[in-house]
Amino acid sequence: MPELPEVETVRRGIEPVTTGYVITAATFRRPDLRWPFPRDIDTRLVGRRIVSLRRRAKYILADLDNGDVLLLHLGMSGRILIGGTNPGRFTHDTGSLPQHNHVDLQLSSGATLTFNDPRRFGMVDLFAGSDEADHFLIRNLGPEPLGNDLSEEYLEHRLLGRKTSMKAFLLDQRNIAGLGNIYVCEVLWRAGISPRRRAGNIPKTKLPRIIPAIRDVLTEAIAAGGSSLRDYRQADGALGYFQHRFGVYDRADAPCSKPDCDGKIQRIVQSGRSTYYCSSCQR
DNA sequence: ATGTGTTCCTGTCCGC
DNA sequence: TGCGGACAGGAACACA
Numbered sequence: 344m345p346e347l348p349e350v351e352t353v354r355r356g357i358e359p360v361t362t363g364y365v366i367t368a369a370t371f372r373r374p375d376l377r378w379p380f381p382r383d384i385d386t387r388l389v390g391r392r393i394v395s396l397r398r399r400a401k402y403i404l405a406d407l408d409n410g411d412v413l414l415l416h417l418g419m420s421g422r423i424l425i426g427g428t429n430p431g432r433f434t435h436d437t438g439s440l441p442q443h444n445h446v447d448l449q450l451s452s453g454a455t456l457t458f459n460d461p462r463r464f465g466m467v468d469l470f471a472g473s474d475e476a477d478h479f480l481i482r483n484l485g486p487e488p489l490g491n492d493l494s495e496e497y498l499e500h501r502l503l504g505r506k507t508s509m510k511a512f513l514l515d516q517r518n519i520a521g522l523g524n525i526y527v528c529e530v531l532w533r534a535g536i537s538p539r540r541r542a543g544n545i546p547k548t549k550l551p552r553i554i555p556a557i558r559d560v561l562t563e564a565i566a567a568g569g570s571s572l573r574d575y576r577q578a579d580g581a582l583g584y585f586q587h588r589f590g591v592y593d594r595a596d597a598p599c600s601k602p603d604c605d606g607k608i609q610r611i612v613q614s615g616r617s618t619y620y621c622s623s624c625q626r
Numbered sequence: 627a628t629g630t631g632t633t634c635c636t637g638t639c640c641g642c
Numbered sequence: 643t644g645c646g647g648a649c650a651g652g653a654a655c656a657c658a
Contacts, residue, residue, distance in 0.1 A: 345651060377634070377653085401652080418637075419652055443636085462635045464652060507629060516653075523651055535655095573638080573650065614630060617649080 345417045347488065347521030348402060348564035349575050350584065353423050354398045356578030360425060360454035361405065365392045368449035376445060377418060384469050388413065399482050400520035414480070418464030420574040426455040429617045437580040461574070482517045484520040488557045493519060495554060500549075502542050509545070510538035510613045522557070523569060525592045528619045530556045532591045532601075537625045538618045539611075563588065591619040597606070599624060 344355070369385040382386070392408040403423075405413040415423070424437050439459045446458035448469060458465065467481065475481055484494035485501075501518055512518055515528040522530065531538050533556040533619075536549055569575060569583030572593070577583060586593075590600060595610040599621040606623025 349651075418635095418651085438633065440637090460635095462650090462652095464634070466653095505628085511629080514652095525651060570651080575651065586643070615632085616652095 344525035345401065345421070345569065345575050346526050347398075348434075348526070348561055348567075348585065349569035350401045350403060350417065350521075351398055351565050352569040352583060353417070353578050354396060354403050357423060357425060357456060358396050360450060360452040361393045361456070362396050363393070365390065365451040366448055367451055368447070370447040372445050376460060376463045376467060377416075378466055378468070380467055381469050384467070387411065387469060393450075399481065400487070400516060401523070402480065404475075406472065411469055412472045412475055414466065414468040414478075415458070416466040418460060418462060418466065420462040421458065421460035421465035422574065423456045423578055424459060424576070424580060425578045426457055437485055439526070439575060439576075440576075463596070464557065483517050485516060485518045486520065488519050488521050488561055488564070491555075493554060495551060498553060499550060502545060505542035507542050508538060509536055509540045509542050509611060510618050512542040516577070519557070524616055526564065527559075527562055528592045529560045529590055532620060532625060533560060535625055537622070538613065538620050540626070591621065594619060 366388045369388040371380055371385050372379060391411070394406045394408055397404045397406070401416060403415040407413060422439060424439065439463065443459045443461045444457050445460060448456040450456065458467070470478060486497065499512060501511070505512060509531060513522050513530065514524065528538065530553070534549065534552040536545065564570060564585040567583055567585035567588065568581065569576055570585040571582040572586060584612065591608050594608045597608045599606040599608060601621065601624050604621060604624040606621040608619055608621055611618050
C-alpha cells in the first residue's frame with residue numbers, strides 16, 4: 344500500500360483535474376470498502392465544487408464548497424486513476440482489473456477519477472469539516488513528518504520509556520503519521536539504528552539522525568513519484584521509481600551498500616510484518 | 627496503559 | 643498445469 348510519498352504523488356496527480364471543479368456524477372458500485380460508505384454519499388457529492396485537495400498522513404482530503412470533507416484512504420492496494428471522458432480512458436496501461444473499480448467521480452474538468460482497490464482495505468468517508476478534528480480516523484494521528492510539529496524534542500519525549508521496538512514505534516501512526524513498512528525500514532537503515540532496538544533506548548548520539556533520515560527518505564521518494572512494487576501507480580497510471588533506490592527493503596541477502604560496511608541485508612519478521620535491515624551497521 | 631496478535635480481502639508467486 | 647502456502651505498501655480491534 345501506498346505510504347506517504349505514494350499518497351502525496353497521487354494527490355499531486357489529481358489536483359489539476361479536481362481543485363476548482365464540480366463533481367457532476369458519482370457512482371458507488373458497492374456499499375462499502377473497509378467501512379460502509381455514508382448513506383446517500385453519491386447524491387451528497389453531486390453538484391459540489393472541490394475547493395482544495397489536502398493530504399494528512401496517508402489520507403487524501405477534498406474540501407467541498409458546502410463545508411463537507413471527502414476522505415480517501417488507499418489501504419494496501421488502492422489506486423486512484425484519472426480517466427478522460429472517452430470510454431477508452433486511461434492514458435497508460437493501469438495494470439488494474441476493472442472488476443475492482445468501486446467508485447467513479449465525474450468532474451467538470453472532463454476527468455473521471457476511478458477508485459480501484461482489489462483488497463478493499465481502502466476507506467471513503469464524507470463528513471462535515473467541523474467534525475474533522477474529532478474524526479475517528481484523524482484524531483489520533485501524530486505529527487506530519489515533513490511539517491514543523493515533528494521536532495527532536497517531541498521525538499525524545501515520545502520515545503521516553505517506550506519498550507516497543509523502533510520498527511513498531513515508527514510504524515505507529517500516533518507517533519509520526521505517514522510512514523509505512525517500506526520507509527520505516529529505509530529510515531532506520533539510513534540512521535544506522537536497528538529495527539529491533541527498544542524505542543526508549545536510543546543512544547543520545549543517534550537520536551539526532553532520525554528526523555533528518557525521515558525527511559530525506561520521504562522527500563527523495565516524493566521526488567521520484569513514489570515506489571511501485573505491485574499495485575501502486577501514479578494517478579495517470581505511470582510507475583514511480585523510488586524502488587530502485589531502496590537501501591534495504593525487499594533486498595534480503597544483498598550486500599549492504601553503506602560505505603565501509605561489509606554486512607548483508609537480512610529479512611526478519613516483527614509483529615507479523617517483514618523487516619529488512621543490516622545487522623552489521625544498524626545497531 | 628502498553629504491547630502483541632488477528633482480521634478484513636484478493637492477487638501473485640514459488641515449490642512440489 | 644494444478645494446488646497449497648506464504649506473502650503483499652494498512653490499521654482497527656480484541657486481548658494479554
